[in-house]
Amino acid sequence: MARLKGRGVAAVNYPTGMNLGGDPSQALVHATTTGSFVITLSSVDLGQGIKTVAAQICAETLGVPYDTVMVDTADTDTGPHCMGTFASRGTHRIGNAVIMAAREAREVLMSIAATELEVDAGDLVTDGKGRIHVNGAPDKGIAVLDVALAAHFKHGKTISGRGIFLKPKSEVVPETGEMDPDSCQAHACTVAEVEVDDETGEVAVVKMTNAYEIGRAVNPALAHQQIVGGAWMGISHALYETTEPYYPDRSHGPLDFSEYLMPGPGDLAEMDSVIIERPASNGPYGAKGIGEMTANSPIPAIANAIFDACGVRVTSTPITPEKILRGLDALRGQTN
Amino acid sequence: MKHAVVSLTVNGAERQMLVAPGTTLLDALRENQGLTGTRRGCEQGACGSCTVLLDGRTVMSCMVPVETIDEARVDTIEGLTPPQGLHPIQEAFLEGFATQCGFCTSGMIMATAGLLAKNPDPTREDAVRAISGNVCRCTGYEAIIDAVLDAARRVSAAGSARAA
Numbered sequence: 001m002a003r004l005k006g007r008g009v010a011a012v013n014y015p016t017g018m019n020l021g022g023d024p025s026q027a028l029v030h031a032t033t034t035g036s037f038v039i040t041l042s043s044v045d046l047g048q049g050i051k052t053v054a055a056q057i058c059a060e061t062l063g064v065p066y067d068t069v070m071v072d073t074a075d076t077d078t079g080p081h082c083m084g085t086f087a088s089r090g091t092h093r094i095g096n097a098v099i100m101a102a103r104e105a106r107e108v109l110m111s112i113a114a115t116e117l118e119v120d121a122g123d124l125v126t127d128g129k130g131r132i133h134v135n136g137a138p139d140k141g142i143a144v145l146d147v148a149l150a151a152h153f154k155h156g157k158t159i160s161g162r163g164i165f166l167k168p169k170s171e172v173v174p175e176t177g178e179m180d181p182d183s184c185q186a187h188a189c190t191v192a193e194v195e196v197d198d199e200t201g202e203v204a205v206v207k208m209t210n211a212y213e214i215g216r217a218v219n220p221a222l223a224h225q226q227i228v229g230g231a232w233m234g235i236s237h238a239l240y241e242t243t244e245p246y247y248p249d250r251s252h253g254p255l256d257f258s259e260y261l262m263p264g265p266g267d268l269a270e271m272d273s274v275i276i277e278r279p280a281s282n283g284p285y286g287a288k289g290i291g292e293m294t295a296n297s298p299i300p301a302i303a304n305a306i307f308d309a310c311g312v313r314v315t316s317t318p319i320t321p322e323k324i325l326r327g328l329d330a331l332r333g334q335t336n
Numbered sequence: 337m338k339h340a341v342v343s344l345t346v347n348g349a350e351r352q353m354l355v356a357p358g359t360t361l362l363d364a365l366r367e368n369q370g371l372t373g374t375r376r377g378c379e380q381g382a383c384g385s386c387t388v389l390l391d392g393r394t395v396m397s398c399m400v401p402v403e404t405i406d407e408a409r410v411d412t413i414e415g416l417t418p419p420q421g422l423h424p425i426q427e428a429f430l431e432g433f434a435t436q437c438g439f440c441t442s443g444m445i446m447a448t449a450g451l452l453a454k455n456p457d458p459t460r461e462d463a464v465r466a467i468s469g470n471v472c473r474c475t476g477y478e479a480i481i482d483a484v485l486d487a488a489r490r491v492s493a494a495g496s497a498r499a500a
Contacts, residue, residue, distance in 0.1 A: 046437050049436070232478075264468055
């Protein structure tokens with residue numbers, strides 16, 4: 001009886017966005033009286049970090065500090081439209097809409113600053129720290145706060161902008177089958193190393209090495225966390241999760257956290273993840289989507305590693321100890 | 337079965353509450369005391385998001401009938417948080433990106449507080465065991481385990497700074 005070691009590899013090309021009836025998202029950006037900015041979105045942050053990324057993109061485009069940008073995702077009834085957080089689309093779609101809205105707001109911001117400073121708006125730059133000044137003359141400037149005050153109380157203007165990113169629906173060319181369903185594709189590869197116990201059929205994922213080409217990691221720490229969390233979910237899909245009972249009676253099916261099996265803190269694999277950046281021409285600052293794909297390549301990589309370790313090719317998930325033991329029996333020419 | 341008056345020391349303050357039979361510590365905290373930082377997850381002791389300290393030990397508050405712990409000391413995430421800034425454990429979770437959707441976070445932090453109270457210098461294995469009753473569905477746990485170990489260093493550094 002032995003613990004058999006194996007290594008498997010799998011790769012994925014993953015589309016950003018979807019192609020049902022067109023794929024739009026909108027953003028509105030406006031300045032408050034105190035010179036902070038608010039992005040209004042209907043996009044939901046459920047832990048993936050869209051609020052952080054939207055604020056980063058907005059701050060970069062406006063040329064103001066990140067911590068002066070707030071994100072309001074309060075209500076999908078009253079907010080600007082968003083298709084939703086799915087299809088790995090959030091950063092790309094919403095990010096592009098935020099850039100568009102922030103650019104329009106920046107134009108107003110700079111034109112009011114130019115009026116206040118009595119210079120041409122084309123000569124002005126932002127320092128990213130809350131001031132606007134004449135290019136090359138940092139002393140000839142004005143705080144964003146003072147521009148906001150002047151806009152509200154002197155000029156009667158809103159410093160605001162509207163953004164909508166729309167990927168129109170792509171129809172299939174009937175003759176060739178060609179279509180353009182996504183905006184760009186991210187690429188990833190996983191190498192899984194496993195140990196298979198040939199007596200119990202249990203699989204331990206020892207190490208996962210992940211490489212992701214995602215255009216630009218707008219927030220590398222969030223992107224890294226998506227990879228690690230997604231790889232964990234991949235292990236879970238490959239080896240643990242099912243709503244079906246392992247034995248014929250339906251009443252054996254899992255109903256809750258204590259019965260629906262997923263890997264816990266004691267079942268983790270060592271993770272080594274790298275991000276490769278090849279900016280997408282249509283992405284916000286080059287970003288593509290990294291979301292669903294992180295749980296994809298781990299599954300076939302683990303299945304391949306199990307085959308490499310013990311010669312058993314399992315074609316349905318989860319790959320349970322029972323399936324491996326039956327596979328090993330079949331290889332030995334036994335039948336149960 | 338009658339309502340009962342239960343006295344607890346919640347985050348250092350004496351509290352009395354009138355509770356119906358079978359009221360859990362979780363309900364007493366959230367509904368009676370308004371302390372909603374303690375999360376209601378599975379209500380069957382399987383997810384750990386309602387973890388609090390009961391006389392210094394970590395418990396899942398959904399599994400504790402509050403009548404059975406009269407006169408006990410209970411500490412929640414609200415009590416851990418200082419009036420200004422964050423507790424070193426909270427800083428470790430924040431800076432280590434050990435939170436995504438955040439639903440499990442207060443339970444994870446209280447589980448860490450319980451661990452560090454009895455074991456200020458935990459190994460990685462100790463950290464894994466301490467959070468093994470707590471479910472996270474976002475992070476894959478790696479960042480949380482790292483944060484528990486970082487929290488141990490921060491709490492110990494804060495302790496020696498006070499002693500000096």
